[in-house]
Amino acid sequence: MSETGLPTTDGRRLIAAARRRDLLFAGIGLAVLFVATAVLLALVLDLVLTGAPHIDLDFLTSYPSRRASRAGILPAWVGSALVMLVTAALAIPFGIAAGLYLEEYAPRNRVTDVIEINITNLAGVPSIIYGLLALGVFVYGFRLGETILVAGMVLALLVLPVIVVATREALRSIPREVREAAFALGADKWQTVSMYLLPAARPGILTGIIVALARAIGETAPLVTIGALTFIAFLPPPPITAQPPFVSFEWLGSPFTVLPIQMFNWISRPQAAFHELAAAAGVVLLVMTLAMNGLAIYIRYRARRLLG
């Protein structure tokens, strides 16, 4: 520093060099971002341009066919939606509960360490392994058959670690003072968790759920392993019936197919017309994923606003 408080020549040079480095790094970062986005955009654009012209009401309400012009994805998208429903109903409560326990209740000892390491590693296990596990335990062990219920269960297992880890991260990021303040006001542990921690952690947990469900909806391997079908010209029984008690769970035991399997089947056909249908099914899958994420993002936005 000179007496005037301005940087010396040496200092100026240092600052300029640091600025250049910053600029260079920002430039590289921007270039990488651009390349990544461009690739993604090109892929999505190609998919939409190929597939979109084939999407109409007939496509969404028809069963598969040997003729590309007649083929539709009704059982596939209904199957995907029902399987995701089961997955969400199982993975979300179990995942949040497990994360909550590990972060807030579990004592810090070797047993919880082992559990922690396992959960983190489970997120990296190839999905086909889950399929084999489900085939052995659920399909043959418990004799649940090759049903929507089992498909939902295997996908729930698959994405459980993602939700557990996200829940824990979200809880960990809540300042310690929130807990202390709650205790100071006389709240017991459950009151603290349910009234302060969970609402505060909700945005982070919802992000985890989005990632988890988006992964689950695109899975094929474990579902093929447990016996998901490809040709199926009927829908599962409706969950809402005309007779009391008006709700039926028969659909849980129904055979099914899902969108990624239908796409895989079409893309490996020799005829180019089926390849275009696969792209169309891909667009529908994207839209379903976006709709699911849109719902979660909306809930997250509301949660933030309530907290704010």
Added chain:
Amino acid sequence: MDRSFGSLLLLAPLLLPGTASGAGDTVRIDGSSTVYPITEAVAEEFQIEHRGTFRVTVGISGTGGGLRKFCRGDIDIADASRPIKASEREACAERGVTYIELPVALDALAVVVNPANDWVSCMTVEELRRIWEPAAQETVRRWNRAEPDWPDRPLRLFGPGTDSGTYDYFTAAVIGEEGASRGDFTASEDDNVLVQGVANDRGALGFFGFAYYVENRDRLKAVAIRNSETGECVEPSVENARSGRYEPLSRPLFLYVNPTALDRPAVAAFVEMFLDPGLITELVTEVGYVPLPERAYVLAREKLEARRTGTAFAGGAQVGISIEDLIAAETVD
């Protein structure tokens, strides 16, 4: 997104009326993805004719996966792109599951090269073997190493993955031993990838199902195969495969039917439809495979009616046997 709209989207499938209520008798089929297009076509027709009474489900667990389920009694019919293996026969016998073996169509394996390849139009099985045999690995990497008349160009090979029935059949027919081939070729389970590979490489040679060649005629050149008996060069085509002249690279595709399941009207009606010579010939052609000679379907029906169980392939894959002889052949459980 408006919340009510979002939840409506999620609920939509729940509100759709199901057509499955009062579930009828279901025909359960699983197995080879090669046979799948044929089964799908028949199932589609079957569902149109019997909507509301019978139902069909078809999976694609692969020939091995399908037969595993079949021998456990989980399914009624297995689609197979190769005959049942000894280990699978044991698994079936253990559970007391018997099977009727029915050839339903032919799949010609097309040997293809790049359209710019002007030095090969007909090959003998012997030449194919020199290119594909295990000993060729690392040595036959240029065309002239297999046959001195061919140019000194790099030879790049494309073929289906070693798990596929197509690969099993090709190696049995060309090398003489199932599953024996060189390992340094580009393998893919998706035949469209092989089409791309051969179409973009002047020195390429590949093999895959006939339907994939038909759809890409403008990008590929099929190599005729010299018939070992007559010595003539035979192009892969529906007529040549059907007449048995395209040898040894046309293979039968099978249904394995559980005779106990045939007592159920749905299964009986389905197999009946599958072996209807007029309909099946049309459907098989439409999906890009080669129908059997009409007489073969009649023989297959007789075999079905007599409930003749067992396989004609107890001694392993048979190459070059006519379909009629195959159906009439002695079978072993």
